[in-house]
Amino acid sequence: MTTRIERLQGRLAKLYLDAFLVTDPTNIYYLTGFHLLAGDGFLLVSTDRAIIVSDARYALALQEFDSDEVVAAISQDYYDDLNRICQTMKITVLGYESSLSYFLYDVLDEVMVADLVPFTNLIEKMRVVKDSTELAKLRRAADLHTAGFNYLLDQVQPGVSERHLANLLDFWMKEHGAIAAAFPTIIASGTNSAKPHATASDKLIADGDIVTVDFGYFVDGYTADMTRTFGVGSIDPELRDVYQIVNTARQAVIDQVKVGQRGDRLDAAGRSLIDEAGYGDEFNHGMGHGIGLAVHELPASYGPGTPDVKLVNNAVITVEPGIYIPELGGVRIEDDVVVTHGGPQVLTTAPTDLVIVGD
Known part of the structure; x- marks a missing residue:
């Protein structure tokens, strides 16, 4: 059975995206099953990887998190590290949720080398159909x-x-x-x-x-x-x-x-x-x-x-x-x-x- 992350990954090429950034905690939970409070990190989904980035407060919980498709990283500066990850993975076009706060968008606009493209309800539309x-x-x-x-x-x-x-x-x-x-x-x-x-x-x-x-x-x-x-x-x-x-x-x-x-x-x-x-x-x-x-x-x-x-x-x-x-x-x-x-x-x-x- 195709997982939720795989469904999202399968859409990226059609959307002309190298990866998608998820910051909404409900959407992160929907895709991964991991509870992350708002503002405490993000999920990055590329065509072949899924990475949760948070801080040391979540270190033990992420160690205990049992997932075959999501890896975790601990950060002291989420979005500087996001930029470094994207450059390492050669991500040049990054989608993000249009529900992102203006403050966080301003941070991303300042630090990211990749082009940023907003999407409205991309994951929310996935959530409509219940399994x-x-x-x-x-x-x-x-x-x-x-x-x-x-x-x-x-x-x-x-x-x-x-x-x-x-x-x-x-x-x-x-x-x-x-x-x-x-x-x-x-x-x-x-x-x-x-x-x-x-x-x-x-x-x-x-x-x-x-x-x-x-x-x-x-x-x-x-x-x-x-x-x-x-x-x-x-x-x-x-x-x-x-x-x-x-x-x-x-x-x-x-x-x-x-x-x-x-x-x-x-x-x-x-x-x-x-x-x-x-x-x-x-x-x-x-x-x-x-x-x-x-x-x-x-x-x-x-x-x-x-x-x-x-x-x-x-x-x-x-x-x-x-x-x-x-x-x-x-x-x-x-x-x-x-x-x-x-x-x-x-x-x-x-x-x-x-x-x-x-x-």
Whole structure:
């Protein structure tokens, strides 16, 4: 089987490159399996070599790093050494990630003899298609999120704060195998739930609140991203109706997930239902995005203006329609879905029927 580094090496000649410089730590991990913090070195991939360069802090970890295709070097000046390596290997055209900071580009421009050529999302596009190992990790992550949500429901009662619930969920997830949160957990109750990116606050959960929980945690390097909305006690009848509209839209989008599907058409499958119900102005974000080693991978977003987004086999996307009514509350339901030739595979198994706590 061709390795990820070999896939990248096979592309270099077609891109008119002698080598490619990788500085993004997630991309380094994707290609090599080695964890390097941002700014702590780089990976250089030429047509026949792959070299990780870092400093003495990583010496032991690199000695223990078991790889048949990556060699390591310890440096006291990363980019002076990069220039020397490139000259030794007769690298005259060096590609780099366009996400590079201007400061680091300025350093490279100053020290490098090789010509520098930027590329956007070269490795990120490789990451879109997940292999069986990646899909298994994403499935485990999604299963943990379902279990975490079920745990959280048992902790909800009037008088407990959003922040306390977020802290309980964080502790439970990490105690049961999660490494870290992919983003600050959203627990938004009552009118706070009308803010799509509300953060957990000191607001106390009250009877009659609708509550949105949006969370993502890394499990073995890969993150799921799940949102559920539930009610506490007797909620406004309009919010019950809105919930059903959002849930129907979610399923309508999932039903249209297939290889080759355009992003705008996928979005329209759900957005049209929300528009027809009279809530088009209250749905103010995209329908979803890719996930994997990061919580936002390619496709970074798909919505009405994304005809160029085309779903590919074994990509993993979120489906997350929502309706947000100021001064009343909001509803969002989000699933993680694998795109396959045989149709969509939904990873998130938490029930999507409206749950009322305290009934």
